[in-house]
Amino acid sequence: MPRQADIDRHDTDILILGTGGAGLFAALHARQSAPPGTKITIAVKGLIGKCGCTRMVQGGYNVALGPGDSVERHFMDTIQGGKWLPDQDMAWKLCEQAVVRVRELENEIGCFFDRESDGHLHHKAFAGQTADRTVHKGDLTGIEIINRLMEQVLSRPIERLQEHRAIGLIPNRDGSALAGVLFIDMRAGKFRFVRAKTVLMATGGGPTMYKYHTPSGDKTMDGLAMALRLGLPLRDMEMVQFHPTGLLAGDHTRMTGTVLEEGLRGAGGQLINHSGQRFMFDYDQKGERATRDVVSRGIYTEMRKNNDPEQEGVFISMAHLGPDNVRRKFKGMVKRCADSGFDLAAGKVEVVPTAHYFMGGVIVDSDTRTAIEGLYVAGEDAGGAHGSNRLGGNGVANSTVYGGVAGDTMGADIRKMGALRDADETVLAAEIERALRPSAKKPGHILGLRQKLQTAMWDEVGVMRTEAGMKRGLKHIAEIGDELLETGVDGSNLAFNLTWHDWLNMASLTEVSEVIARAGLARENSRGAHFREDFPEPGDLESSYFTVARQTGDTVGVGREQVKFSIVKPGETVLPEGEPETLVAQP
Amino acid sequence: MEVAVWRGDETGGRYETFDVPAQDNQTILDVVTWIQQNSDATLTYRFACRVGMCGSCAMMVNGTPRWTCRTHVRKVLKGNRLQVAPLQNLPVIKDLAADMDPFFDKWVRVGGRHEPGKTRHDQIEAIPPDTPDRENADAGIECINCSVCYAACDTVRGNPDYLGPAALQRAWTIVNDEKHAGRQQILNTVAASDGCFNCHSMGNCTVHCPNGLDPMNAIAGLKRAVTKNRFKRGG
Amino acid sequence: MMLDVRLYLAQRISAMIMAPLVFIHLGMMVYAIQGGLSAAEILGRTQGSVFWMLFYGLFVAAASLHAAIGLRVIVHETLRLRGMALRALTWGLFAVFFVMGARAVMAVTMI
Amino acid sequence: MQSYRNHPLWLAFLLHRLSGLGLALFLPAHFYVLGLALTDPGRLDGVLHWADSPVVKFAEFGLVFLLAVHMFGGLRLLALEFLPWPGPQKSLAAGALAGAFLISGAFLLKAI
Numbered sequence A: 001m002p003r004q005a006d007i008d009r010h011d012t013d014i015l016i017l018g019t020g021g022a023g024l025f026a027a028l029h030a031r032q033s034a035p036p037g038t039k040i041t042i043a044v045k046g047l048i049g050k051c052g053c054t055r056m057v058q059g060g061y062n063v064a065l066g067p068g069d070s071v072e073r074h075f076m077d078t079i080q081g082g083k084w085l086p087d088q089d090m091a092w093k094l095c096e097q098a099v100v101r102v103r104e105l106e107n108e109i110g111c112f113f114d115r116e117s118d119g120h121l122h123h124k125a126f127a128g129q130t131a132d133r134t135v136h137k138g139d140l141t142g143i144e145i146i147n148r149l150m151e152q153v154l155s156r157p158i159e160r161l162q163e164h165r166a167i168g169l170i171p172n173r174d175g176s177a178l179a180g181v182l183f184i185d186m187r188a189g190k191f192r193f194v195r196a197k198t199v200l201m202a203t204g205g206g207p208t209m210y211k212y213h214t215p216s217g218d219k220t221m222d223g224l225a226m227a228l229r230l231g232l233p234l235r236d237m238e239m240v241q242f243h244p245t246g247l248l249a250g251d252h253t254r255m256t257g258t259v260l261e262e263g264l265r266g267a268g269g270q271l272i273n274h275s276g277q278r279f280m281f282d283y284d285q286k287g288e289r290a291t292r293d294v295v296s297r298g299i300y301t302e303m304r305k306n307n308d309p310e311q312e313g314v315f316i317s318m319a320h321l322g323p324d325n326v327r328r329k330f331k332g333m334v335k336r337c338a339d340s341g342f343d344l345a346a347g348k349v350e351v352v353p354t355a356h357y358f359m360g361g362v363i364v365d366s367d368t369r370t371a372i373e374g375l376y377v378a379g380e381d382a383g384g385a386h387g388s389n390r391l392g393g394n395g396v397a398n399s400t401v402y403g404g405v406a407g408d409t410m411g412a413d414i415r416k417m418g419a420l421r422d423a424d425e426t427v428l429a430a431e432i433e434r435a436l437r438p439s440a441k442k443p444g445h446i447l448g449l450r451q452k453l454q455t456a457m458w459d460e461v462g463v464m465r466t467e468a469g470m471k472r473g474l475k476h477i478a479e480i481g482d483e484l485l486e487t488g489v490d491g492s493n494l495a496f497n498l499t500w501h502d503w504l505n506m507a508s509l510t511e512v513s514e515v516i517a518r519a520g521l522a523r524e525n526s527r528g529a530h531f532r533e534d535f536p537e538p539g540d541l542e543s544s545y546f547t548v549a550r551q552t553g554d555t556v557g558v559g560r561e562q563v564k565f566s567i568v569k570p571g572e573t574v575l576p577e578g579e580p581e582t583l584v585a586q587p
Numbered sequence B: 001m002e003v004a005v006w007r008g009d010e011t012g013g014r015y016e017t018f019d020v021p022a023q024d025n026q027t028i029l030d031v032v033t034w035i036q037q038n039s040d041a042t043l044t045y046r047f048a049c050r051v052g053m054c055g056s057c058a059m060m061v062n063g064t065p066r067w068t069c070r071t072h073v074r075k076v077l078k079g080n081r082l083q084v085a086p087l088q089n090l091p092v093i094k095d096l097a098a099d100m101d102p103f104f105d106k107w108v109r110v111g112g113r114h115e116p117g118k119t120r121h122d123q124i125e126a127i128p129p130d131t132p133d134r135e136n137a138d139a140g141i142e143c144i145n146c147s148v149c150y151a152a153c154d155t156v157r158g159n160p161d162y163l164g165p166a167a168l169q170r171a172w173t174i175v176n177d178e179k180h181a182g183r184q185q186i187l188n189t190v191a192a193s194d195g196c197f198n199c200h201s202m203g204n205c206t207v208h209c210p211n212g213l214d215p216m217n218a219i220a221g222l223k224r225a226v227t228k229n230r231f232k233r234g235g
Numbered sequence C: 001m002m003l004d005v006r007l008y009l010a011q012r013i014s015a016m017i018m019a020p021l022v023f024i025h026l027g028m029m030v031y032a033i034q035g036g037l038s039a040a041e042i043l044g045r046t047q048g049s050v051f052w053m054l055f056y057g058l059f060v061a062a063a064s065l066h067a068a069i070g071l072r073v074i075v076h077e078t079l080r081l082r083g084m085a086l087r088a089l090t091w092g093l094f095a096v097f098f099v100m101g102a103r104a105v106m107a108v109t110m111i
Numbered sequence D: 001m002q003s004y005r006n007h008p009l010w011l012a013f014l015l016h017r018l019s020g021l022g023l024a025l026f027l028p029a030h031f032y033v034l035g036l037a038l039t040d041p042g043r044l045d046g047v048l049h050w051a052d053s054p055v056v057k058f059a060e061f062g063l064v065f066l067l068a069v070h071m072f073g074g075l076r077l078l079a080l081e082f083l084p085w086p087g088p089q090k091s092l093a094a095g096a097l098a099g100a101f102l103i104s105g106a107f108l109l110k111a112i
């Protein structure tokens, strides 16, 4: 077992965790804002720009640049979509700065978003929007954004720590500020402690503790688990967004859970249950075109009714639109399904709701500062901007806007900061011991545990929840956590040892799963993504509260805090009088 | 099925054989994952998105570079046997994980980043999507930098300094991007030795690009553009 | 260290020059070969002809340049030769080809 | 051969390279033989007679074949590089090969 003396130690000024939209933007803005000579380091669990979910963005980016659209309208949609739970200052800044950020992406970073034939930006509308607002690059918007950002970062003198996994946020001796971050250099299998004056955490959440999930494989809630252990308050932790149509291809393939795009339903795709019937109109007058949460619940209800292990999900069928037409319009999706053996154009494909996005996260102010000096959080790791529901297209807007804000804020704050802080060596030692724990135990089957956790979360803390279910869920999670602590990993060679990282992934996921269940119990109403069968009503909007979870010692406590309607109150609007309710042509 | 997997690191290695149960809807990534999760916990490989967007998972499958998360076993299985190795033309880190830095270093070296002519305070330019330049730029834009073409190119194999198909394709995109402020500079870079003129149009890149892109054609475009530019400037 | 625009153009232009020459040359061969080759026959046609001298002179120059650059590429990619050695090899090959070729042209076209 | 090379464009490349190499190796020999006319016309004749034997005929056919293959392959490349060629490069490769066979075939027929 390495002693602390064997840890590689390393100093920098600005340290950024993660290379999604938030991390990469932060690096670029930090370079623009920080005094010359500031050392910037970017550390990531995978390869720069090649991991995380920003790259996987398909639909696009919400920005109020479309004809007739306004920041006010975007803001109102965000508040209403979030069922009045969003932090309004954050939501406002999101909508306002998205305009700047998209111009920056186009003019400075080099993205090219799809155009109308006259050369102006093309905008489309996701469900839940009252204007055509989403800019995109075909259905591979994330690749365009991340590739361009990645090039900008790679070609600047920014220090890179690739395949470096953050495992602990280490405070200074008196706990008043952050000293640095403990990593595992995954390739070497060694520990590395990096001190920095400011640290941005942008590890992107990612609800991958569900049986079906969309995010990329490197995302396992490490960030939120680290924040929890540091004692930071987390909000909206019960809010897990499910995408209604994840591919169902069996539990032996990593393809399962991956998204079949929203546009399929928008274009007229039909959902068919086990008895061959369309069912969505039983749940909502918009049928398949209803919002994500509604469709997810519809599908989930049908699945429960059926309860057939042979045919778990429902089917999406496009064939009535003409296979050639479908092939042309959804080229990428059709090819992707074909690669995994399904015919989307002419046949039908089995789908399930799949955990997609995590609205909860660390409490931050609208400049990304947290409760502890030196730590900043942006992107999916930060809570508040979306409330109970994230609109399609607001995710990448959020990560890029706040990543940039974080870079600027760190660049400014660092001017006031003196020397690097010394770490609390006992916390450092404890984190190392924690990570090395499995190498002292008898190797076991980690995948089995992960499957148990994913089933427990899907069944008990999933699309539809009850008090009894979540309590059962908590019991399972606790058992799984205990079992994990007794499960070992062959530690003879820790270099690029994926199984060790699977163990660490499980540790983060189990910790955060518990918080999700506890926060779910604390919210006794149904808002957005959180649906309680025992409390199906949204409750009084005026007295809306959000949940705040915090770990003290070994226990997680969840409280409630009143939502501040700092810009607009329920029942009111910031839109000028006489504005139409929606600008989107109704089908 | 019988799966031979390359095990080792930069100092060398050998194939080890595993017996993996066949399943419907099984990709090469699933096969490799199965081995790590059920048979040999020390196996190293790389993936992220699992749906063909991140370009982290490419490996040599039966001697051909492929994205493994989107390669169905059925498509490549030969006599119930499979052979999986790390991507060639790149250094190996461990087992199936290659070091992709040289690939990205060339992406940077070619000048593959946007040089802005405008700022975030300017309006977004109206650019019709169907001009020939824009269509040329768009043709290569969906590159996921997976390195499959780079591993497939025997010119890279012979000349490790050659910029390679993906970086050159990026250069071609930029040359056609009217928003880019330094297009001449890119032409100079690719005209130098180790640039576009090393390409022998052997087409491995185009044939194997999992996204159906055509770097060979992009490089031909560069050759033409540099040549034209050369004569225009006289000598 | 490998092909830049100058070498590339030299190789492509020499190729373009050779294309028609090869056609004619091959045509001649097909024609001449009927009834067997003899020195007298060949020389009778070519000796003293300024046209053939220019024709083959150009051919030899182009081919020497073209082949030298071609070999340079192959040697670089298969034997990893680079730097001065590679440059020396290229021009050495060119010189050998060119001198031998020039001798051959003189032999068949001068009286 | 590794499977990733198993397609017409790569075969065309290989053929072009091998034929180019073959030609480059033959070139000095060819020049040497013709150069004999300058020093020793008798020996040139001898060589040319010797060239009448079927083995040498066949070798010579091979050479013309190489030249034809290389030339058509080269023209194919030039077209690919200098004309903004859209797509059908495979047929171009096949066409080049066919042309080469035509020429060298004609040569062979004549020669026999």
Ligand SMILES: Cc1cc2nc3c(=O)[nH]c(=O)nc-3n(C[C@H](O)[C@H](O)[C@H](O)COP(=O)(O)OP(=O)(O)OC[C@H]3O[C@@H](n4cnc5c(N)ncnc54)[C@H](O)[C@@H]3O)c2cc1C
Pocket (backbone or CB within 6 Å): A017, A018, A019, A020, A021, A022, A023, A043, A044, A045, A046, A049, A051, A052, A053, A054, A055, A056, A057, A058, A059, A060, A061, A062, A164, A165, A166, A167, A202, A203, A204, A205, A214, A215, A216, A218, A219, A220, A222, A223, A259, A356, A357, A378, A379, A380, A381, A392, A393, A394, A395, A396, A397, A399
């Ligand atoms: C399939 C899919 C489609 C989507 N489509 C859309 C869409 O159309 N529109 C939209 O607005 N949003 C969409 N989203 C949501 C959007 O992608 C995310 O909300 C957003 O990109 C998150 O950005 P981020 O920078 O916070 O995190 P990410 O982009 O996920 O980046 C997180 C980074 O942190 C790294 N990391 C994780 N753990 C560690 C650790 N322990 N140490 C070091 N590094 C670590 C990761 O490797 C990664 O680099 C989609 C999401 C998915 C999964």
Ligand code: HEM
Pocket (backbone or CB within 6 Å): B199, B200, B201, C011, C012, C015, C016, C018, C019, C020, C022, C063, C066, C067, C069, C070, C071, C073, C074, D016, D017, D018, D019, D020, D021, D023, D024, D027, D070, D071, D073, D074, D075, D077, D078
């Ligand atoms: C009609 C005549 C010819 C044409 C159109 C032609 C065309 C070409 C072209 C375009 C190339 C570049 C290939 C590449 O970069 O991949 C090439 C390479 C080459 N050529 Fe020629 N050529 C001709 C005649 C010859 C002759 C007569 C010789 C030899 C004496 C020759 C020897 C070579 C060699 C050695 C190469 C290098 C091959 C390689 O890089 O793979 N060529 N030729």
Ligand code: SF4
Pocket (backbone or CB within 6 Å): B055, B142, B143, B144, B145, B146, B147, B148, B149, B150, B165, B166, B169, B208, B209, B210, B211, B212, B213, B215
């Ligand atoms: S061009 Fe194709 S093969 Fe090459 S890196 Fe890009 S996507 Fe991969």
Ligand code: F3S
Pocket (backbone or CB within 6 Å): B152, B153, B154, B155, B156, B164, B165, B198, B199, B200, B201, B202, B203, B204, B205, B206, B215, B216, B219
């Ligand atoms: S494989 Fe290589 S040689 Fe050219 S055509 Fe593609 S870059």
Ligand code: FES
Pocket (backbone or CB within 6 Å): B047, B048, B049, B050, B051, B052, B053, B054, B055, B056, B057, B058, B067, B068, B069, B070
């Ligand atoms: S895992 Fe992302 S491309 Fe295969």
